[in-house]
Amino acid sequence: EAQVTQNPRYLITVTGKKLTVTCSQNMNHEYMSWYRQDPGLGLRQIYYSMNVEVTDKGDVPEGYKVSRKEKRNFPLILESPSPNQTSLYFCASSADRRSNQPQHFGDGTRLSIL
C-alpha cells in the first residue's frame, strides 16, 4: 500500500531536548516536504527536498533541520525544541520533484513542547 509514514504520532517533551520525527515513503517519490499546522495559520511549509541531498527552506524553517540521505526518508530534527514549536506536523511526498503533482500526506505527528 502506497503510504507516507511518520513516527512518532504523538510526543510530549521538554524545552531543549533534541528530537527527531521520522518520515518514510514507499512510492519512490522525489519530492518530500514538512509542514506544520496551527489553528488560524493553516499549513505552513518548513522544509522541502527535491531529491537526495537536495533540501531547501520553506516559509518557516527557523528552529528546524532536515536531511535527505536516502530517497525514501526525510527526517525532521528539532535540535533545541521550544514551546512555540508545539504543533501538528505533516510530512508529504510527491511524484514530481517540481511539486507539480498532488502531495500524499502522512497521518501527522502531534508535538507538545513543555
Place this chain on the structure above:
Amino acid sequence: EDKVVQSPLSLVVHEGDTVTLNCSYEVTNFRSLLWYKQEKKAPTFLFMLTSSGIEKKSGRLSSILDKKELFSILNITATQTGDSAVYLCAASYSGAGSYQLTFGKGTKLSVIP
C-alpha cells in the same frame, strides 16, 4: 502577506444545499492550484488545476481555475454530512530553482442534517 486566501473561513449549511468555496492566490511563476479535504487527520487530494476554464469533476464536487483573475472555486452540490471537513487550497509555484507549495488557511464546512 498571505499568498493564498480562502473564503469564507467557515460555513454552516444544511444537507442538500450547494456550496461554493473560494480561493484566491498571488504568487509568481504559478504552476498549479490544488484542493484538499481534511477531516480529522491528513489532507486528502481532491483536484489539481493548471489550465483556466477547464472544470474538473468528481461526483458532487467540481472545481475550476481562472488564471487571469487568480482564483479558483470548489463547488459541492447536494451536500451530505460526510462533506463536513476543512477544505484547503494550495498554490504551487517556482522561483530561482525552488519549487514550493503554499496553503491557504482553509474553509471549515459544517453540514447539518
